[in-house]
Amino acid sequence: MLRISIAHPEAEARERWCAALSQLLPAASVEGWRPGAEPADYAVSWYPEPGFFGGQTRLRALFSAGAGVDHLLRHPDLPSALPIVRLEDAGMAEQMVEYCLHEVLRVQRRVNDYEALQRERRWEELRSLRREELPIGVFGLGVLGEQVARAFAALGYPVRGFSRSPKAIDGVECFDDRHGLRAFLEGCRVLVLLAPLTPDTRDLFDAERLGWLPQGAWLVNVARGGLVVDEALLAAADSGRLAGATLDVFREEPLPAAHPFWGHPRIRMTPHVSAVTLPEVSARQVAAKIEALERGEPVSGLVDRRRGY
Numbered sequence: 001m002l003r004i005s006i007a008h009p010e011a012e013a014r015e016r017w018c019a020a021l022s023q024l025l026p027a028a029s030v031e032g033w034r035p036g037a038e039p040a041d042y043a044v045s046w047y048p049e050p051g052f053f054g055g056q057t058r059l060r061a062l063f064s065a066g067a068g069v070d071h072l073l074r075h076p077d078l079p080s081a082l083p084i085v086r087l088e089d090a091g092m093a094e095q096m097v098e099y100c101l102h103e104v105l106r107v108q109r110r111v112n113d114y115e116a117l118q119r120e121r122r123w124e125e126l127r128s129l130r131r132e133e134l135p136i137g138v139f140g141l142g143v144l145g146e147q148v149a150r151a152f153a154a155l156g157y158p159v160r161g162f163s164r165s166p167k168a169i170d171g172v173e174c175f176d177d178r179h180g181l182r183a184f185l186e187g188c189r190v191l192v193l194l195a196p197l198t199p200d201t202r203d204l205f206d207a208e209r210l211g212w213l214p215q216g217a218w219l220v221n222v223a224r225g226g227l228v229v230d231e232a233l234l235a236a237a238d239s240g241r242l243a244g245a246t247l248d249v250f251r252e253e254p255l256p257a258a259h260p261f262w263g264h265p266r267i268r269m270t271p272h273v274s275a276v277t278l279p280e281v282s283a284r285q286v287a288a289k290i291e292a293l294e295r296g297e298p299v300s301g302l303v304d305r306r307r308g309y
């Protein structure tokens, strides 16, 4: 019998994954992992607990319970040849679009500025920006970034995107290394980060790169905290070079209570919730891929360990 192990530290998520996968694959045994559990054929996990890999003698693939896999690739016990399959959209793109749109509308309609005026009890009218005055840049045009870019383009915003490989997306000005990151960043009034954390993207947005954004730009980081150098972001926000930033992800999560981001007037924060994993939707994707692998067919979403995503 096919055995599927759910190695998830949160009981509620573990139960939802188990229930959904059991229903979709009734012939399989689907169980939450615990020390001493029988070896599994497939596993679903965000980050396996210590001891998990030691008992896996026949694991054929590990399904990430998220789109990003940087944390998994850093797992000290991860077998070097184990295929890792990540989630592709699975209900996350819609959430990302909503989150980014909300932040862009706040900038466009000056909501951040009105909130500051309200705190000072000041009645003052500010000029809103028109969509054409607010070019949106999306760094990372993958499964999620492409849908975010398309959504803004459909609403009439000028949209540009940057990816590793060349892309052609209707309504989106596409950049890659041939054009250079500077040419891309110089035209972004709002910059949305939606690329994975890899050796190439770690610390990429330092003082120099943030300085390539136009004066008064707004940063939205929904990717990983490690893409941005915290000190550089704080300095750009302190000086007003950046109008501000919306941060959903951080180098250390939960963000330590003493971190200056918490109280910074130009920084808005959420606790890594811009697009959460929906176990029921994700289970449909994972079940379909397990069935494909069992038939000997290739599946999409296979992580390339050399690239890091």
Ligand code: NDP
Pocket: 067, 068, 069, 087, 088, 089, 092, 139, 140, 141, 142, 143, 144, 145, 162, 163, 164, 165, 166, 194, 195, 196, 197, 198, 200, 201, 222, 223, 224, 248, 249, 272, 273, 274, 275, 276, 309
């Ligand atoms: P994909 O792998 O589908 O897309 C990644 C994109 O980033 C691709 O376009 C890729 O280029 C581009 N990219 C990778 N490396 C570079 C680089 N060095 N320079 C420029 N572009 C680069 O990932 P998803 O769209 O599914 O997810 C993106 C990230 O979003 C995840 O890795 C995760 O970290 C984060 N995330 C955050 C969530 C949250 O709640 N905050 C939820 C879900 C995801 P190319 O197309 O050429 O390969």
Ligand code: OXD
Pocket: 065, 066, 067, 068, 069, 275, 276, 277
């Ligand atoms: C993910 C995330 O990568 O939630 O899916 O960050």
